[in-house]
Amino acid sequence: MDLELTETQTIFRDTIRKFLEEEVPFSRVRELEKQQRSDEALWATLGAQGWLGVALPEEADEGGLIEAGLLVEEVQRRAALVPVAEAISCAVTLQRHGSRERAPELVERILSGEMTVVPAILESVDRFGEVAAEVNDDGLLSGEKFFVDYASIATHHLVAAQCRGAVGLYLVDRGQSQIETTSTPTLGRTPAAHVRYQNASAEQLCGEDGHAFLIQFARVLCAVQALSCMQVALEMSVAYTSIREQFGQLIGTFQAVQHHAADMAIDTESTRFLVYETLDALDRGEASEEQVAVAKAAASRAVPEVVMLAQQLHGGQGFIEENDLYFFTLRGKERSLAWGTTEECLALIGRSVEAPERWL
């Protein structure tokens, strides 16, 4: 057991952090948010420079998911508007569960940024188990998908649909006229959309196992994004209360303030352990659906508490949009709902609560 990042992982994290800090000023993210656009320039750079695939082994069923998590965490730290988590979850799903003939080429094109593929899973009922979208005998897909993150900038969607009752993942080229995308602005101010497919050409790439894996993996990456928001909110709160004076002293010396920060740290650090532990297990194919749900429930429940305490400690300073805190407050809550809410994950854990648990 080694709870620290390896030297290579540390270098990887530090390098991507430095790169993003230089590349993505928050002012740019603000501007893009106003225009309801994603960061296409950054997305092109990430692909061209090989950041997306740098840690993923080319042809293996194991390795690289911790690094994928680190990348997603760092991108979230800059509130960057790029579909890194979405593209990586599709690429890794294809790598591990995609058709042998097609997957290697597609994975390479996704990781190089040539194709932008995002998952389209949920429908109006907002339940992961329910897939009504259908592929007919001619291979044409019809149905509606909701909450598709970065739907409008993606070149392709990886759509959950059923064909004669069997659920699978289908690659759909967004360039077709049979696809209608309607933007659905959200709290997190990241681009999401409602998509309608009407006899769109679709190519099956995965079966039920790929569909299940994609949900599990994307769920953990989403927990990483929530964790990232908590981490930044905590760091910003410590920094701010260490310079802000009231009553002639730094407010960070007040116990009431310190104790809020301590609670934020407890939430953040325990969540960090559970989330990366789950990524590690998922990487080896050892994570149960329940373990993933525990990690996501932990993150989903903690993130609103932490960001709201950060808001409290910042007072009016954190409430204005000149301050960067709102990115993490709003995105954090958005991520707590995405890929399985607290309630959904708790229900999943509750269903098998009698199953023996390994506590050590």
Place this chain on the structure above:
Amino acid sequence: MDFRWEQEYLEFRDELVGFLRAWRTPELLAEYDRGEGTPGPAMRSFYEALDARGWMRMCWPVEYGGEGRDPLYRFIFIETMEYWGMPYGDLTFTSVAPTLIAFGSETQKKKYLPGIFKGEVRFALGYSEPNAGTDLASLRTQAMRAGDDWIIQGQKIWTSLAESSTHIWLAARTNPDGPKHQGISVFIVPVDAEGVSIRPLHTMSGLRTNETFYDGVRVPAENLVGPVDGGWNIVMYALNFERVGLAAVGDLAREFDLFVAYLKERRPELLDDPVTRTRLAELKVDLHRQRALATRNAHAIASGGIGIGEASMAKVHGSELRYRFSNTAMDLLGRYGALSEESGALAPIDGGMELTWRMSPILRFGGGTNEVQRTIIATRHLGMPR
């Protein structure tokens, strides 16, 4: 990053569990459960069997009878013993022993350590005084030099287990003039020394604690631990290790498992209710959070630090979870939740939930109040201004 326990730890855990299954007899549990701490025949033979395997001393240096194994073995040992509710010397083992190894003289280590792992030497902790609780550094019990000896005069409170202990691990003031943190020393005081008296205090948890009085108690110079006036660091070190035990997830995990098993067997209609399941799921997530914090703390210690922030986080979360868990369990059980062990078969899990609830305050205020812990996390871990 690799979150898997290496095979050798898992093998040790399995071996220990196998051993405990054989030794966990009703006689032993009854003896241990009386809570008085003095080993009877069942506990004595259990300690002997433990000692034969060397598990209580395995992490100690070879020269003191140990095997020099890394502290993660101790973590697994404590967690497993806590899960199965078996005796292992409690604070004497988790707190005093590692502190003696770090600060004790050669003579002290040779004299006390073997007795600790045989269960023969048992310490009660003499820190708090009526006017020095959370503000421990204000303690006033005095130790004055008298030739080669020290004479101790004063009073301690919350000296739990003093009635069944052989020694008191006592913090006393040796310099009344300097800064208060720099005038404290630690002494080993035999409970049967002349001038030591014990007055019981009864708590709502059913456990007894004590006031202890020291009236001209004479101890030899060799009973001083570490340097004169250097006791504050020793006490802080010991308290930090104390939190390792307080932060364990083991016994809470066992209670959770017992509670779910009880519902399954005796109250299936409750377990069928999705609201019950959601509540249980919330607790399970929190137990995993505690497992995470306890494991991080063990690793901080194993990598050579004493993990101040990690220990405090685990202590705060674990003690508050203990309350939350028992409170939720009792709410789910309704009035049955309040039935105590004396109610017999009607009491769920032998009244375990109401007992845990009654016990929960001590873990929040004891071992350094959670308020002090949060301040430690903020200043020493997060680096907030003081």
